[in-house]
Amino acid sequence: MTAYLLRRLLSLCLSLIAASLVIFLVMEMVPGDPASFMMGLNADPAAVAALRSQLGLDAPLPLRYLGWVAGLLQGDFGVSYTYRVPVSELIAERVVISLPLTLYALTLSTLIAFPAGIIAAARRNSFADFSVMGATQFGVAIPNFWFAMILVLIFSINLRWMSAGGFPGWEAGFGSAMKALTLPAIALALPQASILARVMRSSLIDTLEEDFMRTARAKGLSRSQALWRHALRNALIPVLTIIGLQFSFLLAGGIIIENVFYLPGLGRLVFQAITQRDLIVVRSVVILLVFAVIVVTFLVDLAYAAVDPRLRRHRQ
Amino acid sequence: MTRSFAPDRSILKMALSHRSLVIGFLLTAFFVLLALLSLVWTPFDPTKLSIATKLKGPSFDHWFGTDHFGRDMFSMIMVGARVSIAVAFVAVGIGIGLGVPLGLYAAARRGSLTDEIIMRGNDLVFAFPALLLAIMITAVFGPGAINAIIAIGIFNIPVFARLARGAALSLWTRDFVLAARVSGKGKARISIEHILPNIANLLIVQGTIQFSLAILAEAALAYVGLGAQPPLPSWGRMLADAQTLISLAPHMALFPGFAIIITVLGLNLMGDGLRDLYDPKLRRGRG
Numbered sequence: 001m002t003a004y005l006l007r008r009l010l011s012l013c014l015s016l017i018a019a020s021l022v023i024f025l026v027m028e029m030v031p032g033d034p035a036s037f038m039m040g041l042n043a044d045p046a047a048v049a050a051l052r053s054q055l056g057l058d059a060p061l062p063l064r065y066l067g068w069v070a071g072l073l074q075g076d077f078g079v080s081y082t083y084r085v086p087v088s089e090l091i092a093e094r095v096v097i098s099l100p101l102t103l104y105a106l107t108l109s110t111l112i113a114f115p116a117g118i119i120a121a122a123r124r125n126s127f128a129d130f131s132v133m134g135a136t137q138f139g140v141a142i143p144n145f146w147f148a149m150i151l152v153l154i155f156s157i158n159l160r161w162m163s164a165g166g167f168p169g170w171e172a173g174f175g176s177a178m179k180a181l182t183l184p185a186i187a188l189a190l191p192q193a194s195i196l197a198r199v200m201r202s203s204l205i206d207t208l209e210e211d212f213m214r215t216a217r218a219k220g221l222s223r224s225q226a227l228w229r230h231a232l233r234n235a236l237i238p239v240l241t242i243i244g245l246q247f248s249f250l251l252a253g254g255i256i257i258e259n260v261f262y263l264p265g266l267g268r269l270v271f272q273a274i275t276q277r278d279l280i281v282v283r284s285v286v287i288l289l290v291f292a293v294i295v296v297t298f299l300v301d302l303a304y305a306a307v308d309p310r311l312r313r314h315r316q
Numbered sequence: 317m318t319r320s321f322a323p324d325r326s327i328l329k330m331a332l333s334h335r336s337l338v339i340g341f342l343l344t345a346f347f348v349l350l351a352l353l354s355l356v357w358t359p360f361d362p363t364k365l366s367i368a369t370k371l372k373g374p375s376f377d378h379w380f381g382t383d384h385f386g387r388d389m390f391s392m393i394m395v396g397a398r399v400s401i402a403v404a405f406v407a408v409g410i411g412i413g414l415g416v417p418l419g420l421y422a423a424a425r426r427g428s429l430t431d432e433i434i435m436r437g438n439d440l441v442f443a444f445p446a447l448l449l450a451i452m453i454t455a456v457f458g459p460g461a462i463n464a465i466i467a468i469g470i471f472n473i474p475v476f477a478r479l480a481r482g483a484a485l486s487l488w489t490r491d492f493v494l495a496a497r498v499s500g501k502g503k504a505r506i507s508i509e510h511i512l513p514n515i516a517n518l519l520i521v522q523g524t525i526q527f528s529l530a531i532l533a534e535a536a537l538a539y540v541g542l543g544a545q546p547p548l549p550s551w552g553r554m555l556a557d558a559q560t561l562i563s564l565a566p567h568m569a570l571f572p573g574f575a576i577i578i579t580v581l582g583l584n585l586m587g588d589g590l591r592d593l594y595d596p597k598l599r600r601g602r603g
Contacts, residue, residue: 011436018440023452030456141528141580143535146555146573149562157563252445256536260559271540274455282455286448294443 004305012298019290020072024065027283033057037277038081055079077284082276087284090269097167098258098265101181102250105188109250110243112193117200117239122227124205132197139194144253148187148260155183165262184261188253192246199242203235210234237304244300248293330593337589343582347575351397360388362395363547371565380571383554384561389568392549393575399461399550400579403543404530406465408523411472416519418473419480420511424503426485435481438474446471446533454542461544464537468530479522483515517594524587528580535576551576 035052036043052058055078056067071078077087120132156164167180207213208231216226255267262268266285273281331337359379366386374381380389422434444452450467457463484507487493496506537543538552546553551572558568 014436015440015443018436019443022440026452026456137581137584138577141577141584143532143539143552143555143573143576145536145539146569146576149555149559149569150573153562153566153569248445252447255447255451256540259540270451274451277455279455282451286452289445289448290443293445297443 015294023287078280082278094266094269104185105250108189109193113196116197120201121204136194144187145256151183167263184257203238207231207235247296334589336585340582340585347397347579351401354394358391360391362391381567395549396551403534404527407468407530408526410469411476415473415476416480419477420507423481423484441474459542464543468533484511521591528583
């Protein structure tokens with residue numbers, strides 16, 4: 001396990017370096033000079049040059065990259081071109097909305113998918129199975145931002161149960177903050193729940209047909225006892241991987257949903273930054289999200305190997 | 317898997333008796349025809365503004381009603397179908413065109429450094445969710461349909477590279493490939509003449525699934541303003557316009573949404589059906 005862990009850690013570091021390099025180089029391709037952009041059209045060239053030097057933009061490319069990475073390692077993302085405050089502050093303000101939203105949606109998705117997938121698998125080819133599978137077909141076909149709009153139409157405009165958007169802040173109380181995140185989380189969770197329910201169903205069906213399940217039944221366990229005691233645990237391995245992957249989908253998908261509900265999270269921040277050409281903010285949010293995806297994938301891989309020792313040997 | 321893709325009569329018969337395949341095909345064909353028809357005819361000019369008839373609900377004249385500029389929604393959905401399908405088609409084409417050769421090459425040189433580099437490169441692209449890739453590309457090059465195509469296309473490359481490599485690896489150990497090697501054929505020729513035809517079915521099935529994902533991705537990008545730009549109508553853009561008017565004119569949100577759902581549903585059903593057809597083992601429990 002130690003050798004496997006070291007190998008995976010090395011590969012994690014390489015991935016992080018490669019991702020940072022790609023993001024840095026792509027953002028370097030942007031035409032135009034941030035310093036002249038910040039100073040405006042009629043700026044004094046000497047002042048622009050001074051700002052360039054202050055922002056470290058006059059250093060050679062490799063040095064700029066290393067400086068940026070060194071900053072990242074200390075949690076210093078640089079200073080926003082438009083807001084003139086440290087990007088880390090902007091991100092810290094927004095992440096307390098985006099991250100809870102992602103986790104809320106992931107929880108909802110799992111809570112919906114598990115029972116649906118288990119019922120469909122346990123009663124294969126029954127009416128319940130067909131209903132679940134039919135619902136999941138629609139679930140994956142519905143764009144989540146459209147679903148979000150329909151939720152607003154029903155629950156905010158017609159029934160007036162929820163607000164149509166905005167976020168009161170955590171200081172307004174846990175309950176009202178969670179209420180503001182509920183419709184966005186449902187909208188985000190729907191497609192992922194559909195995918196997860198299908199994976200749960202097919203994984204459980206595969207497991208139910210294994211020899212050890214026949215043995216369990218032959219030992220005298222009832223169908224449902226065998227399912228709960230033996231099948232479910234084995235069927236969970238592929239499901240866990242998908243849950244890990246979904247974290248990144250939800251984190252990225254949140255960018256769109258935040259726009260539907262006017263939630264001041266990372267998604268709103270990145271779109272405002274794009275329109276204001278505040279590229280240091282775009283770069284920072286993108287690298288943060290990509291790092292999150294890489295690290296979560298790494299953790300899922302480790303969990304996978306811990307659950308199934310065969311994988312440590314046959315990794316490739 | 318080794319069956320060739322030539323549709324002989326028994327496959328055709330099986331296909332016609334497969335309900336979800338037929339429904340999926342019909343739904344997809346409907347939107348493709350709608351898109352093609354929009355090239356020569358739409359009930360109204362989809363870019364023509366008519367403030368006098370703005371925000372009208374569905375009627376005999378305007379089947380799906382009109383938007384806040386009085387444009388005919390049905391005509392806009394027809395042209396939107398064209399944009400969606402074109403973007404998805406080219407994006408999946410990029411994925412297949414670059415991903416499959418990469419995957420075949422990696423499989424032919426399995427275990428080599430090139431194989432390792434290609435696969436790690438794939439992992440790296442996978443770490444960038446399509447949307448983030450699009451955001452970066454748009455931040456650099458500006459929004460537009462072409463950049464949406466590039467972003468979705470890049471995202472598709474590792475999908476097809478992994479699929480092609482995985483499928484090709486198992487074929488390289490088969491006798492018919494060994495026979496081809498004994499007869500003196502090179503790795504490139506074997507990949508093209510023997511491996512590719514045998515993985516075509518898998519690629520077509522995956523292509524259908526990726527096509528539906530690309531339609532969803534295009535709609536999402538257009539919705540946040542990173543896709544096709546006005547006055548070119550696109551489904552995502554129409555939904556963005558509808559958002560602030562949803563209580564006044566819900567039809568503006570409903571119809572483009574239905575168009576996306578039906579198209580994606582059609583493609584998914586078709587993908588499931590094709591998969592069943594080519595791999596009956598999977599018929600019972602697709603994830």
